[in-house]
Amino acid sequence: MKTRTTIELPAISGRHRTLELAQPATLETLTAPPTSRIAYAAGHVVADPLRSGAGSPTAIDWDATLHLRHSLWNLGLGVAESMDTAQRGMGLGPAAALELARRTLAEAKSVGGSVVVGIATDQLDAAPHTLEEITDAYIEQLGEIEAAGGSVVMMASRHLARTARGADDYFNVYGKVLDAATRPVILHWLGSMFDPSLEGYWGAPTIADASETVLALIRAKREKVAGIKISLLDKDHEIGFRRRLPAGVRLFTGDDFNYADLIAGDEQGHSDALLGAFAAVPRFASAAFAKLDEGDVRGFRDILEPIVPLSRLIFEAPTQYYKVGVVWLSYLTGWQSHFRMVAGLESGRSILHLADLFDAANGIGLFPEPDLSAARATAFFRAQGL
DSSP states (O other): OOOOSEEEEEOTTSSEEEEEOOOOOOOOOOSSOOSSSOEEEEOOOOBOTTTOOTTSOOOBOHHHHHHHHHHHHHTTOEEEESSGGGTBTTTBOHHHHHHHHHHHHHHHHHHTOOEEEEEOSTTSOSSOOOHHHHHHHHHHHHHHHHHTTOOEEEOOOHHHHHHOOSHHHHHHHHHHHHHHOSSOEEEEEEOTTTOGGGTTGGGOSSHHHHHHHHHHHHHHTGGGEEEEEEESSOHHHHHHHHHTSOTTOEEEEOOTTTHHHHHHOBTTBOOEEEESHHHHSHHHHHHHHHHHHTTOHHHHHHHHGGGHHHHHHHTOSSGGGHHHHHHHHHHHTTSSSOOOOGGGGGGGSOHHHHHHHHHHHHHTTOOSSHHHHHHHHHHHHHHTTO
């Protein structure tokens, strides 16, 4: 391959802009889980490029998908499986999500990798369902994952958001599912910016009111709750909520805009990590936790803070399409061989957005082989007639 020093990227003017390729960042990464924090990257799925498309059945390249999980474990990161980053609810149906979870749990056992698995109620059809049916759907998925040896993240339910008439309904459904769990569960509070159908979740008109419901639930079921992942993109709320949690219940940040501050923490505590953003920048996350393990908070911030603007770009509105950026960067860095997604979701972002992602990623030295990344991006843009 001819050595490149620049790349021509599409520009809003319809012309091109010339970008100088940066050298790869020098990073000393972990090979075992960090000791200072618990850290999960929400992994994506690699589509079968020959069979995936809008309206097609879910088609996954299992070898490539599991290879990605091993790459995360090799960097000391845990895997949050079958979550929204894996297109749960956006192309990945319940049967495929369960198969993905079972395969990943089996692979994890072979190498001692850490895994938590998302459960939901997506095996139910789109018709209205009773609270009892929703509870049973959660418990069915809970039982399947626990039978496979896994621990779960109890994801938000679109069915429950549609059916519940107030906070008591949420409290009762969640309470019954937690009672059925044989292992401590991580709750997940997902904001409507990630999934508009979850507007008003927890049966409260405001985040402050919803917080009271969630905290009451956690206190009532303290022995069944390992922690809660909060994905509201509101740093101040997360800090305040974290300080009110019972002792021993962890706050896993899902704030892809402010994770550097939240993980670093303050004199009153810190957040652990369960982030889709770390699937896009896993080497940086691993290197940052290596610094934190050494007690070098400044070094931790020096690695993570420069990548926050890239994360904000990946997760810009409409936020639910952030998965496109994760896959695009995985392709550009050589972690997978193509830029296709389950259900044809790669069309969820514009060409200009993809060009901006290349620019931002290049600026932090994300690409371990800049020539390869530039060649792949150039070939893609040319295929679009640009």
